[in-house]
Amino acid sequence: MGYFLYRFLSSDEVIYIGKTKNLERRISKHFSGNGHLEHDCIYETDKVEYAKVETNTEMDMLEIYYINKFAPKYNKINNYQEKNIFISINEVKWCQLEEFEIFKAKYELMKTDLKKVNEAKAELQALKKEINFISYKLEKIYENINNIERNSVVPLIGYETREKDKINNKVSEVLSIIKRNIYNKTSPAHIIENVHYKIIDERYLIDFKAIWPILEEYLKSKNDELMGRKEFIKLLIRSKYICGATSKYYYKTIRLSGKACKVYVCSLKDL
Structure with a gap:
């Protein structure tokens, strides 16, 4: 000192x-x-x-x-x-x-x-990217397996077959209306990309909460009725049109028109 x-x-x-x-x-x-x-x-x-x-x-x-x-x-x-x-x-x-x-x-x-620590950190970051990529690939494989199971040509027996067909038909009716109005810009029920839905890898991420009032008004003008949104969601997640077997895969939160929206991941290819 x-x-x-x-x-x-x-x-x-x-x-x-x-x-x-x-x-x-x-x-x-x-x-x-x-x-x-x-x-x-x-x-x-x-x-x-x-x-x-x-x-x-x-x-x-x-x-x-x-x-x-x-x-x-x-x-x-x-x-x-x-x-x-x-x-x-x-x-x-x-x-x-x-x-x-x-x-x-x-x-x-x-x-x-310190140099060794930085090198180890860089290797860890590279591994994380690789793991994320593998996870994405596995998700895709899992999704494809579920799609194959839903669209299997092996006939189901009795009640289960009829129930599945009934669900798919009800869901397809609503999704067909949505799909038609996505591409019909002159329709009063015109549904707008990045406002009501988003497309990622040919999958439609749809905000049904925002779309539902539009569909109700549209069908009301044609003297037709629309089922309740919650009832439709229950059918949707049991249908062949939902992408992913669990909510982890078919239910997401994304930004549409600058705000966070809860969307369902759907396939509209078979409509």
């Missing part, structure tokens, strides 16, 4: 001047990579020198003096770089810091470890 000035040199050029009351701790912190100095400064340093002074005031004044005398490139504060400074001062005696080589060696080791 005491009052110290210290300086970092690179090929005898002073590149940084500092002050401290605990020399070993301050230099150790610089060379740990956790100090405020740029890593380039630590890397360029090939010698550290210090000088002990008597008082805190002397330490503060001499730091400013030597910063402006040597104009070290890594000193950002108090570095006025004034050319004509006339001041009478007793120069301090600079001593070489013997522990410098130890601090430098620790820094080099830390830098190597």
Whole structure:
């Protein structure tokens, strides 16, 4: 403990001047990579020198003096770089810091470890991307398997077959109206892309909550009625027109017209 000035040199050029009351701790912190100095400064340093002074005031004044005398490139504060400074001062005696080589060696080791950590992080990011891609592929495969099961040519027996057909017919009636009005821009029930629905990979992500009042008005004008939306959703998720076997795959939240909307992922290819 005491009052110290210290300086970092690179090929005898002073590149940084500092002050401290605990020399070993301050230099150790610089060379740990956790100090405020740029890593380039630590890397360029090939010698550290210090000088002990008597008082805190002397330490503060001499730091400013030597910063402006040597104009070290890594000193950002108090570095006025004034050319004509006339001041009478007793120069301090600079001593070489013997522990410098130890601090430098620790820094080099830390830098190597940091490089390994960064390389490991990059590898982890690459693995995450690969896992996400594989998950997407598996989702597609799972979806295709479910579509094959729904559209299987193997006839179902009895009640189950009739029930499935009944559900598919009811759902297809509503989806057919939606599909017709998607492409009929003159219809009073015109349904607009990126407002009421979105298309991704040939699948329709439909906001039925927004579409339902339009369909009700449209069918009312034709003296026809529309089933309740909640009733339709229950049928939809049991039909062959829904994409995905569970809500994780067929039920999403996306942005339409700048707001978050809950949509169902449907296939309209067979309509």
